[in-house]
Amino acid sequence: MADAPARLGVGMVGYSFMGAAHSQAWRTAPHFFDLPLRPEMTAVVGRDHERVTAAAARLGWDSAETDWRRLLERDDVDLVDVCTPGDTHAEIAVAALDAGKHVLCEKPLANSVAEAEQMVEAAERAAARGVRAMVGFTYRRVPAIQLARKLVADGRIGQVRHVRAQYLQDWLSDPTAPLTWRMDKDKAGSGALGDIGAHIVDLTQFITGEQIVAVTGMLETFVTERPVATASSGLSATGGEETGPVTVDDAASFLARMSGGGLGVFEATRFAQGRKNAIRIEINGSQGSLAFDFEDMNVLHHYDAEEPGETAGFRRIVVTEADHHAYVAAWWPPGHGLGYEHAFTHQVVDLVGAIAAGHDPAPSFRDGLRVQRVLDAVERSAAQGTWLDV
Template sequence: MGGKDIRVGMVGYQMMGKAHSHAYRDVPFYFDTDATPKLQAIAGRDEEKVASAASKMGWSSYETDWRRLIERDDIDLIDIVTPNNTHADIAIAAAEAGKHVICEKPLGLTLEQSQKMLDAVKKTGVVNMICHNYRFAPAVQWAKQLIDEGRLGKIYHIRATFLQDMLMDPNFPLIWRLKKDVAGSGTLGDLGAHIIDLARFLVGELSEVTGMTETFIKKRPLGGMTSNLKPEIESHEYGDVTVDDAVAFLARFENGALGTFEATRYARGNRAGNRFEINGEKGSVRWDMENMNNLQVYLEDDERGLQGFRTINCTEEEHPFAGNYWPAAHIMGYEHTFINLMSELMNGIAKGDSPEPHFEDGVKNQAVLEAVETSAREGQWVDVSKLLDAVRL
């Protein structure tokens, strides 16, 4: 256990709250970081539920108002795991109070709102991060290292998907993720944001996009989800779905690469089909989150007759983060991506630097999301850089 305690205040306590809480608790078990997270307090509106969550997940105290959490002088870091329409208010208030901030994705409801969040953390100099945990799978980090070392040569293509089937039932309730005023966008911002971030991380900045979206089921019964993520219908009344169910778009990258992207919750048989393939002049890599420890690698300079994709189990100590866990091939899971991310956050806070992905990455991801929405609405290619230039005026 290293460094000073970083006293964490988390707003929210559902699925992402569980993932973040678990990560904070396990960081000192696996990593010798320059600072150590301390589960100081969580906030939620329902006192009975937030008290129960605090007890179960190991938090020392709780609040029923996030503003009170930010006011406390025994909190160093604010962690935001709430619906998207609350991100900006909480993050800006936290930054203005001198608290470091980590926020779930997407950063804000809009590009303009996300930029205000970035401005706030820049003005106060607090350490900030956005929680794109898939970057922190050792196999993804290894793919990044191969690309950066030039092992694949010039990159030509990325194909990225995030396929789910959670909305196939037309009686699945109208949860907050299906309401534009709460979520900002639908599958695009929830799943598409992840593959956009991975593409930017691995290949580079996107320059222009053209896309389409579709909402297959326009009305759903009113309701929500239970604490264990089971759908819960609360009324016989129906409400309008105001976001996309599925999105597909093409992209050009600043380095000349081409990209194809698809995200949907209507791909029967796919629970979490977060996948990419990247092709370069000297080789290719493939990754599938449902088999997240493995990276498939093809290298053109292998001798003829032995060429083909090989499967690398990225659990050796040479693979980023993997050496902090178990012996080779003793498999890691989804939760370890959060532990890896939080270890970087702790080191960043100790050094006073914001680890990637930070709020600036969140703004750049948001620009792509907004460009895709604009393209789908207007039926034309949209320049991502122009959107960023406009919001920063």
């Protein structure tokens, strides 16, 4: 009988939306994939003892802590998963790496280029000691996105000439929606630009294999004051209640130049009425095009410009074939689609595999820094009203 895989103790900081998604992934991955290490959900961290204890029970963690520094002291924690607001990413990740813990950090990597550079330096110091770091751009791990990357790399659409990328949400369209940390620049770094725009920047660079090298952007805050949540109700009353300033962008748009000479048009907004989580990417090349929409996430559309005009057109590819498409062999029969949560599971699979193999996982902290530099250039460009190199 083969020996059981070695244990990988996981400690997670934060247990809200992203914490729940990451918890589901850590729980699920060992049951569907043959992992070289055995993840154990050792501890979850939150500031409120009662709430984090309840979250540990609900999400499947063995214990709860109220100080993330305790994870660095615990011998049963090998990896720290950072699911907190951006203003804490650098401090937690750098300390964890220096303490010899592997790190998975949510995106965007940091709130500034300077913080991201510090994190890259820590990751590279740690890598020399066999300690690994990865940033959580999970949409890379949607099978249709993996196929898009392969088709571009294989030359199926030729030279990239145009990229159109959108991330559209509407959850802030209501001006009475309460103020949260995501609308506080000190905590979030930026608004739609960093929260969701970071994803389409990363996806574009991942799929095309190119870098965004210059940008000119616009940022807009449509609702500048919002009700402050109260401790008793979680929401403030309407009419005459206390409000607080929104200090981030509600929407971001920018033009870009790609390293291969192509042009890009990017849009990120939390004010697109009716769009809940629409990620749309179209890439036009010299020999064809690709189009993806997360609202139909198991499908990739491909146009081959070499086909005769009589039958030419976009072909709808259902990306669920176990013999050809990334990750899907572990799940369901062809045509039985995957959902939002599966990409987080694939993230765990890839990270655990990289740790066991002794190589740096992707996307690396340096990949996260590249995205951070684009976000920074867009923000500075919007303030200056000019093109800026990244």
